[in-house]
Amino acid sequence: MAKGVLVDLTKCIGCGSCTVACKLWNDMKFQDNEPTMGPVEIAKLSANNWTVVQYYEIAKDDGKVWRFAKKQCLHCQDPACASACFAKALQKTEAGPVIYYPHLCVGCRYCMIACPFNIPKYEWDKTFPLVSKCQMCSTKVEKGEAPACVSVCPAGVFQYGEREELLKNAKSIIAQNSSYVQEVYGEKQAGGTSWLYISDVPFEQLGFRTDIGTIPLSTYSHNFLKYTPVVAVSWGIILTGLYHYTKRRNTIAKEDKNVKL
Amino acid sequence: MTAQGWSFRMTPIRKLLILLATICLGVCIFRLVTGLGIVTNLNDEWPWGLWIGFDVLTGVALAGGGYFTAIVVHVLHRDQYHAIARGAMLTSLLGYLLVMAGLFLDIGQWFNFWRPFVSWGHTSVLFEVFWCVSCYTTVQILEFGEIFTERVGKKWHNAFKKAMPVLLIVGIIFPTLHQSSLGGLYLIAVDKLYPLWWSTLIPYFFLISSFFVGPAMICVESTLAGKAYNHKVPVEVLRGLAKIGGYFMLLYLALKIFDLSNRNVWDLVFAGNLESTMFLLELGFGVIIPILIVFSGMSKSRSGLFIYGLLVSGGVILNRMNVVFTGMSGKAGASYFPSIWEWAVSIGLVSIGVLAYCFIVENFRILEHEEHHA
Numbered sequence: 217m218a219k220g221v222l223v224d225l226t227k228c229i230g231c232g233s234c235t236v237a238c239k240l241w242n243d244m245k246f247q248d249n250e251p252t253m254g255p256v257e258i259a260k261l262s263a264n265n266w267t268v269v270q271y272y273e274i275a276k277d278d279g280k281v282w283r284f285a286k287k288q289c290l291h292c293q294d295p296a297c298a299s300a301c302f303a304k305a306l307q308k309t310e311a312g313p314v315i316y317y318p319h320l321c322v323g324c325r326y327c328m329i330a331c332p333f334n335i336p337k338y339e340w341d342k343t344f345p346l347v348s349k350c351q352m353c354s355t356k357v358e359k360g361e362a363p364a365c366v367s368v369c370p371a372g373v374f375q376y377g378e379r380e381e382l383l384k385n386a387k388s389i390i391a392q393n394s395s396y397v398q399e400v401y402g403e404k405q406a407g408g409t410s411w412l413y414i415s416d417v418p419f420e421q422l423g424f425r426t427d428i429g430t431i432p433l434s435t436y437s438h439n440f441l442k443y444t445p446v447v448a449v450s451w452g453i454i455l456t457g458l459y460h461y462t463k464r465r466n467t468i469a470k471e472d473k474n475v476k477l
Numbered sequence: 478m479t480a481q482g483w484s485f486r487m488t489p490i491r492k493l494l495i496l497l498a499t500i501c502l503g504v505c506i507f508r509l510v511t512g513l514g515i516v517t518n519l520n521d522e523w524p525w526g527l528w529i530g531f532d533v534l535t536g537v538a539l540a541g542g543g544y545f546t547a548i549v550v551h552v553l554h555r556d557q558y559h560a561i562a563r564g565a566m567l568t569s570l571l572g573y574l575l576v577m578a579g580l581f582l583d584i585g586q587w588f589n590f591w592r593p594f595v596s597w598g599h600t601s602v603l604f605e606v607f608w609c610v611s612c613y614t615t616v617q618i619l620e621f622g623e624i625f626t627e628r629v630g631k632k633w634h635n636a637f638k639k640a641m642p643v644l645l646i647v648g649i650i651f652p653t654l655h656q657s658s659l660g661g662l663y664l665i666a667v668d669k670l671y672p673l674w675w676s677t678l679i680p681y682f683f684l685i686s687s688f689f690v691g692p693a694m695i696c697v698e699s700t701l702a703g704k705a706y707n708h709k710v711p712v713e714v715l716r717g718l719a720k721i722g723g724y725f726m727l728l729y730l731a732l733k734i735f736d737l738s739n740r741n742v743w744d745l746v747f748a749g750n751l752e753s754t755m756f757l758l759e760l761g762f763g764v765i766i767p768i769l770i771v772f773s774g775m776s777k778s779r780s781g782l783f784i785y786g787l788l789v790s791g792g793v794i795l796n797r798m799n800v801v802f803t804g805m806s807g808k809a810g811a812s813y814f815p816s817i818w819e820w821a822v823s824i825g826l827v828s829i830g831v832l833a834y835c836f837i838v839e840n841f842r843i844l845e846h847e848e849h850h851a
Contacts, residue, residue, distance in 0.1 A: 262521065263521075296665055298600075299600045299601060299665070300601050300602075300603065300665055301598045301601055302593045302598040302601040302603040302604035302607055303589075303592040303593045303596045303598050304596045304597070304598045305596075305598075320589075320592055320596050321585075321586055321589065321592075322584050322585075322586050322589050322590060322592050322593065323584045323585020323586040323587070323589070324583075324584050324585075324603065325524035325525065325585070326601065326603050326662070328521070328524035329524060329525060329662075329663075329665070329666055329669070330665045330666065332667075332668045332669070334521075334522075334810075337521045338521060338524060338585070339585075340512070340513060340514035340519065340520065340521075341512065341514040341515075342512050342514070343510065343511055343512040344512070344585065344586055344588075345512055345513060345514070345585040345586075346585070346586075406668075425668070427668060428668045429667065429668065433665045433667060433668075434600060434665070436664040436665060436667055436677065437600065437601070437602050437661065437664050437665050438600065439677070440602065440657075440658075440661045440664055440677075440680055441599075441600070441602060441605065441658075441661070444605060444654060444658075447653070447654065448650055448654060451649075451650055451653055452646060452647075452650050455548075455552050455646045455649055455650070456646055458552050458553060459551070459552045459554075459642065459645075459646065462552070462553050462554040463554050465554075466554050466556065
């Protein structure tokens with residue numbers, strides 16, 4: 217069964233320990249010019265930052281509140297990036313994570329065009345750059361352990377488990393407490409994601425794209441590509457037929473002319 | 478011409494082209510050694526820039542003259558159009574070779590370019606583009622073999638001649654598939670590409686426009702080649718081709734109107750923002766005015782046909798640019814303008830194409846040849 221993570225944004229205190237755990241587990245350097253915490257303008261996902269915590273000051277109930285939103289790859293149920301990769305360098309595993317296999321990557325960056333959440337990043341400064349994104353600590357998940365970021369949270373923001381169970385939990389939490397936005401982000405977006413979010417402020421105010429449809433994006437490509445073999449074969453037959461027909465018609469026309477002469 | 482040596486006339490324009498080509502090659506080497514970050518202005522918000530937009534998407538469309546000609550001359554056997562066949566197919570071959578060069582420069586792991594041949598990501602539209610473009614380029618090189626062996630390796634000539642009908646038909650199937658799949662690449666960008674361009678019909682728009690840009694490019698190319706080589710293709714031949722293109726432009730326009738109504742986005746067409754302006758420019762100057770030229774007396778003159786050719790080609794270039802840049806800018810959240818090096822490469826690749834065209838035309842029978850294969 218596919219694993220997932222439920223994020224309760226009301227509980228996040230913005231400590232950033234999840235971003236540190238990510239760096240440590242994945243052996244990535246912290247860089248001063250690429251902070252992993254801060255306002256959305258400065259804390260950005262990058263080839264070097266697989267997860268960031270963005271700070272938002274939001275008007276709510278006649279006052280202002282701070283909210284903190286952890287961002288990383290959402291590990292779609294039907295990932296557009298994986299369906300877009302023409303060399304299978306991105307693959308969704310049974311357990312949930314969408315994994316990147318660098319040795320298969322050509323570097324076309326079509327995954328970046330395809331991802332509706334703009335998650336895959338590129339190592340622009342390298343001679344042989346690779347795509348870079350959260351792997352949901354797939355090696356830990358395979359062993360039944362939670363991702364690094366999830367396991368270190370001191371504030372109880374995350375629940376890790378079966379996606380279906382988490383979705384049920386999420387729905388019962390927001391149903392019992394009317395202060396939550398009555399929507400689970402990730403339940404349906406682009407066909408659903410392994411990471412699910414609940415929040416007490418509207419998702420678009422926390423930098424989440426809310427204009428994404430519910431149909432898995434690969435559907436559009438599939439509906440186009442499925443005709444390819446039929447078109448190729450029938451077009452070939454039509455062209456061959458036309459080739460012989462018009463050639464013969466020209467020959468007959470010439471013969472007619474010769475007879476008349 | 479068989480006995481004479483290889484010739485290449487030197488003119489001031491050609492010296493300039495050689496200079497541009499040399500700069501381009503220098504930048505290419507620098508890019509392959511240092512990566513994409515220093516040479517290009519690409520970033521995480523703009524993963525695809527000028528090289529994909531112009532060199533690949535537009536280049537492939539403009540090279541559509543090859544399969545257009547193959548259908549009209551070699552499959553439908555309209556012998557009156559034979560005069561333009563070799564020229565158009567040569568331009569197309571050179572176009573594809575340059576597209577391959579552009580693609581090669583744009584991919585990050587360029588030594589890994591062959592990977593999709595063994596690791597089949599068949600759910601990707603890009604997979605279809607990759608296979609079809611590489612197979613079609615191979616077919617075109619083989620097709621050129623017929624011309625090449627008229628002069629070099631003559632003993633192979635008959636073998637190439639015999640293979641031509643098969644090559645020609647295979648050489649129409651591939652571009653039909655990948656011209657549409659180039660548009661199909663953007664199907665997955667449903668939540669990113671502006672609705673004036675995103676449509677489930679985008680593959681068909683790309684296909685039809687790549688087909689009708691064929692005669693337009695032939696008009697431009699034969700006007701220029703006519704000036705340079707004093708070889709005039711009869712106006713009636715060009716007009717006949719332009720009219721075939723004209724009917725396909727009418728089909729394109731009708732399909733566009735149907736699509737805009739079907740998706741209920743007419744309000745966006747006249748919204749007055751950047752997207753609507755670019756969309757109207759593309760459709761007005763690239764499709765509607767050329768249709769008026771083709772089906773009026775203006776297409777009886779060489780200059781009328783030249784203007785028609787420029788407008789249609791310009792319209793298709795603008796359309797591809799709009800899909801890659803204008804249509805994606807709204808959701809990108811950052812800006813992109815090609816660096817001087819990206820321009821240098823794009824301009825240099827075109828220069829290389831022009832130089833190669835001149836060399837081949839001067840040394841092989843392209844513009845004047847009578848016999849008809851098969």
